[in-house]
Structures are given as structure tokens and as C-alpha cells.
Amino acid sequence: MKKKFIKWGIIIMLSGLIIGVGIIFYVFNQPHRNIQAIASDYQMKASTLVEEYFTDAILANEKYLQDEGESKIIAVTGTVASITKDLNQQQVVLLKDKNEKAGVSCTFTSETNINTKNLKIGETVTIKGVIRSGAGYDEDLELYEDVILEKCDIVNN
The missing domain is CATH 1.20.5 (Single alpha-helices involved in coiled-coils or other helix-helix interfaces)
Structure with a gap:
């Protein structure tokens, strides 16, 4: 037994x-979701996206994040304020007008980095990606935080 x-x-x-x-x-x-091959769920100005997060971050997260925590695909149009690289050598393009408190920081992938080589500061561009975090204000540091998009690429107009 x-x-x-x-x-x-x-x-x-x-x-x-x-x-x-x-x-x-x-x-x-x-397989990973191919952000660039899928149509955008939302298209808007970068300043509109930032303002939605400043107005009501909870409502904005409900709108732009799916139940599984995946972000909906968003195409934002704005003025290139800076072009930098992150620690993983990914290009990061900040869309922000001079008079705005915060902007949209767009992190590209190793496959899409090359598409940023012809960008110029001050140029208006449309970039598509998914939201990692929304805009806000950090009271401890007294700094505005940008909306962060990842898996980005430039949308061909």
C-alpha cells in the first residue's frame, strides 16, 4: 500500500x-507583438497626451492600458526637443514644445534606431509606440515627468 x-x-x-x-x-x-505592423489605437498631439495624464492619470491609464497591462498603440505628433541614447544604446526622442512642462519621451528599439538618423531638433514628427508610464509631477524632486513610450518608430506620412 x-x-x-x-x-x-x-x-x-x-x-x-x-x-x-x-x-x-x-x-x-x-512571438512579440509587432507594434509597427499594427494600426494605432489612438492618434493625437503629444501635448494632448501629456495633458490627459496631468488632468486625470487614473482615467488616462484606463483609456490607454489594456486589462492585461499591455498598452494600446499610440501615435503622437510633436516637435523634437532632443535626441539622446539610453543606457542600452537605444535612441530616445523627446517630443515637447518650449512652453510645455512635460513631453513625450519615445524610446526606439535596436531595429528602429536607424530611423532616427535624419531627425532634427525643432522638426515636427509622428512617432508610434506603447505607453510605459504617464506624465506626472514629482513633488519630492519638484520635477515634471514625461510620458514614456517604448518600442517606438517613426510613422511614415
């Missing part, structure tokens, strides 16, 4: 382990 119980216990544990490994393998090998 005891041997039969141990045998079934081992079979159940091995089955659970095999199922768990299969689930992990499936999740990590899912």
Missing part, C-alpha cells in the same frame, strides 16, 4: 513538473 502511494505521488509530481516546464516554455517563446 505504501509503495503504491509513493509511486502515484512520484507520477503526479513528475506530471506537474512536465506541465510546468511546458507552460514556461510556451510563455517565453510566444
Whole structure:
């Protein structure tokens, strides 16, 4: 009786382990969402997106984030205020007018970095990506925070 119980216990544990490994393998090998191939859910000026977050961040998150936590795809149009690189050598384009408190920081991918080479400061451009975080005001640092888009690319007009 005891041997039969141990045998079934081992079979159940091995089955659970095999199922768990299969689930992990499936999740990590899912294809990534191709942001550039999918139509934008929203198109707007960069200043409009920033203002929505300053007005009501909770409502803006409900509007732009899906239930699973994935962001909807957004195309924003604005003036290029700066072009920099992040620590991962990804191009970061800030869309912001001189009189605005905050802007939209657009982080490109290694595949789309090349598309920023002809951008110039002061130029108006449309960039598509997904929201990582919204605009806000940090009272401790007394600084305005930009909306952050990631997986970005320039939209061809």
C-alpha cells in the first residue's frame, strides 16, 4: 500500500513538473507583438497626451492600458526637443514644445534606431509606440515627468 502511494505521488509530481516546464516554455517563446505592423489605437498631439495624464492619470491609464497591462498603440505628433541614447544604446526622442512642462519621451528599439538618423531638433514628427508610464509631477524632486513610450518608430506620412 505504501509503495503504491509513493509511486502515484512520484507520477503526479513528475506530471506537474512536465506541465510546468511546458507552460514556461510556451510563455517565453510566444512571438512579440509587432507594434509597427499594427494600426494605432489612438492618434493625437503629444501635448494632448501629456495633458490627459496631468488632468486625470487614473482615467488616462484606463483609456490607454489594456486589462492585461499591455498598452494600446499610440501615435503622437510633436516637435523634437532632443535626441539622446539610453543606457542600452537605444535612441530616445523627446517630443515637447518650449512652453510645455512635460513631453513625450519615445524610446526606439535596436531595429528602429536607424530611423532616427535624419531627425532634427525643432522638426515636427509622428512617432508610434506603447505607453510605459504617464506624465506626472514629482513633488519630492519638484520635477515634471514625461510620458514614456517604448518600442517606438517613426510613422511614415
